[in-house]
Amino acid sequence: MHEDGNHRLLTRHTAAGPEHGPAWGVCAEVDGLFGEPRRATYELFGWAPQAEVRGWIGSRVWLVPEDETLDPWLVEDAECPGRPAADSLVLTGLDDHLGPPEGHRGRVRVHDGQRWLGSCREFTRVLPADRPAPPLVLRGLLPGDLLRAAPMKGTRKALDLEQAALEIRDDHGDPFTDLPLRTRIIAWYPSAYGADLVDLELDGTDFTPVPVHARPVLERWLAGPPDAPGAWAGLDTRRREVWLDVVRDRSCRRVRPDLPAGRTYELDGRTYELDGRHVTDEAGLHLALGEAVNGPGGYFGGCLDALVDCLRGTFGHTAPATLVWREAATAREHLSRRLAWDGRPRDLFAQVLDVLARGGVRVVLA
Known part of the structure; x- marks a missing residue:
């Protein structure tokens, strides 16, 4: 070593x-x-801010044409280097496609899944310099x-x-x-x-x-999986998402048999218990849920679609069951007023409760 x-x-x-x-x-x-990694660069002209934009912005930032003639474009792991200029904003991120159509000219609104960041008159993709x-x-x-x-x-x-x-x-x-x-x-x-x-x-x-x-997250895991829940709680959103990627990858590498329906877990003999104190973002939601079902470092879905798949079996749980969600008010506060990819309001907290109910889990908010 x-x-x-x-x-x-x-x-x-x-x-x-x-x-x-x-x-x-x-x-x-x-x-x-x-x-x-090589990052795409966008310049947004005629920038009208609705929130402060500086440094790392979010893992998924959407550029939504106001006229709705085209679907929104996604910029992943988005950053704003430096301070915005008087009438423009430079945005960088990971981009697996060629960017927006060159012919698009029109006002575009920008959001990070939580809030509207602002709008611009038009934007263009700047080709990175070869290095x-x-x-x-x-x-x-x-x-x-x-x-x-x-x-x-x-x-x-x-x-x-x-x-x-x-x-x-x-x-x-x-x-x-x-x-x-x-x-x-x-x-x-x-x-x-x-x-x-x-x-x-x-x-x-x-x-x-x-x-x-x-790197800090991976080095933590290379020393061995966590032996207590909540080891991710002190991380910011960006590094929580790295932690979630690790537990997802580990889950895909091993087959974990489902525990019997009504698993015994600390409370009343038929209950999972979710510690909701640190559920302040979407990654924290799925990390806390994974640990509630599968223990420290456990995985039980990384998005709503994945949660649906987990509820069908082979991820450590078999319905029916009860989930006691401690400090649920924290998740309600942070996840209820979010934005879908197209900018429409989204209540992620209510969506998760609905998915769990449809999957045979009775949720008790505490």
Whole structure:
């Protein structure tokens, strides 16, 4: 295990080949694993603010054409770098498509799912400047036979890692996650980690780094899953969503048998108990519900559709059951007045209660 004095670094990485194939090798550390993904940039002209917009805005920000001739556009993990100018706003975010139609000209309203942020006369997508991607370096790599033979072949194809993945294990050696790795070998040189080890430098052009803001959450989980509920409670919304991604990913990796209907849980022999003190955002709602049903670090849906799926079985619960929701007023205050993707009012608190009721869960608000 390798530590830098301040952070426990990701260890026991495996560069795996195609599915069910042999591993390329195992390394101690990965340089370039964390970074900032390429972000789309929007400039909003004639900006009329309705709320202060600065720094990180939200995980899902919608741009809604006022004339309703086109559907809204989504900007994920949206940020506003610097202060807004007198009559314009720069917005950056993750964008998996080409952006809005170039021909669209008209007023657009902007919201983050909780409140209207403002409106603009028109907006455009600014193409980012080309910049070289930093390499991905697998340090202290013990190469497998296939990887050891690749440079010997002397062909360009032999240096390509097609359909590979970077598998990460936690401090206990248990599988944690894996990342797609389509790249090619740039360089191969002796490693300071040991005489039989190498540092393998890979082209990072097609690699999407893990966002820097996610690192503290991942390092917490790499030390092992939480042994008490509410370990996420002190996180801000952005990092709560990272925590929710982790518990969702872990749930997909293992099959958990459903407990009998009317599970015994602390209260009256037939009840789940949800600690609602920290349900101040949507991620907190699903984290608290997951822990109520499946214990610390548990998962029981990450959105309404996923909650419906969980209520059908194979996620640790079988209906019917009772859920006692402690401090429900906190969720009602923060989740009742929200906005749907198209800007229409949305009562998320009432929607969750309806989904639970339809799924055979009787909710007692306390």
